[in-house]
Amino acid sequence: MMTQKPIPVRLTAVLLLLCFLFSAAACSGNGGNMVNGPTKTVTDIVGREVQVPEAPQRVVCMYASTAHMMAMLGKGQLIVGASDGVTRDQMMVTKYPSIEDVPTPYHEGAVNGEEVLVLDPDLILIKQEMYEKDTERQKLDDLGIPYVVADYYSLAQLKQCIQVLGAVFSEEEKAESYCNYMEQTISDVRARLSDVPEDQKPRVYHSITEATKTDIIDSLCGEIMKDAGLVDVSAAAGVTDLGKNATVTLEQIYRWDPDAIVCNEYAVTDYILSQQKWSGLSAVQNKKVYTLPIGATRWCHHGSMEPHMAVLYLAQLFYPEKFQDLDLGQTVRQYYADYFDMQLDDTTLNKVFSGKGMRESSPTLEME
Secondary structure (H helix, E strand, O other), X not given: OOOOOOOOHHHXXXXXXXXXXXXXXXXXXXXXXXXXXXXXXXEOOOOOEEEEEXXXXXXEEOOHHHHXXXXXXXXXXXXXXXXXXXXXXXXXXXXXXXXXXXXXXXXXXXXXXXHHHHHOOOEEXXXXXXXXXXXXXXXXXXXXXXXXXXXXXOHHHHHHHXXXXXXHOOXXXXXXXXXXXXXXXXXXXXXXXXXXXXXXXXXXXXXXXXXXXXXXXXXXXXXXXXXXXXXXXXXXXXXXXXXXXEEOOHHHHHHHOOOEEEEOOHHHHHHHHHOHHHOOOXXXXXXXXXXXXXXXXXXXXXXXXXXXXXXXHHHHHHOHHHOOOOOHHHHHHHHHXXXXXXXXXXXXXXXXXXXXXXXXXXXXXXXX
């Protein structure tokens, strides 16, 4: 007589989880919209009408910027899973200490359905490129958990994205106030710079997170530079790519020979200023290589929700005579007090402006 071996505990857990997955998929039947309790309909940035909980309580942010927007809306405590970039943002960790330990339920852009289910979210926020991948969209649909696409490539789309999340979390007034402040700040800068001739605007190269990674044409960062009265040399040259940024060669940067260079990472600033192969550039010779501030987000970045702060900072940096009445430090303090409910002390304010200590750099940072 053959004795049947017991099923290992781990295998039993996996089988139960698979059963749960199949059950969720069978119950949803409407593209990731299985919701228990009161719901409301919101339209996300790709035009999908989604049934979401009336008051979401457990949210997974698969796009870092959605976590920053939730913090601005006063809902950061609801985040139970997030991009690993969020856990490296010191302002987020300071405001929401538990954010440092939240899991990342996807890896290299791929959703891990089992990890998502363990987190038991009632809402998922994703970026557009994830939605556009058939395999990832199918995984999300099969989970039976409502998901909202919240992403942007321009200032106008950023405003729309903030408004979408305002509707999701019933914080429409806060969202609208933030959008108005963003628009008013940029409009004021434009007015101050309206008399600057095009041929007198500084030509600037923007290094994103690596020395040769830069802006593409029709990008959010390109808009930031333009609104700050600058000529973004890569965007002006029509650099393009399939993503939100592109990698160029050092030879190309030499052909542009920009008047100045601005960097999102202080380590890249130090690198450019210290490497012999960069020393022939006018910007390097004239020591016009600057590190951009980092607050809740990197101010000048394709994923930033603070482009207006970058516009203001860059405009004052390159046109100080037009902003002599502006106390930028006080403006920044008031901004974070009003929109993130945070009081910045002198040490933190200095970190914001220096770009040091506000975001842990990726250990795999490549310079070129």
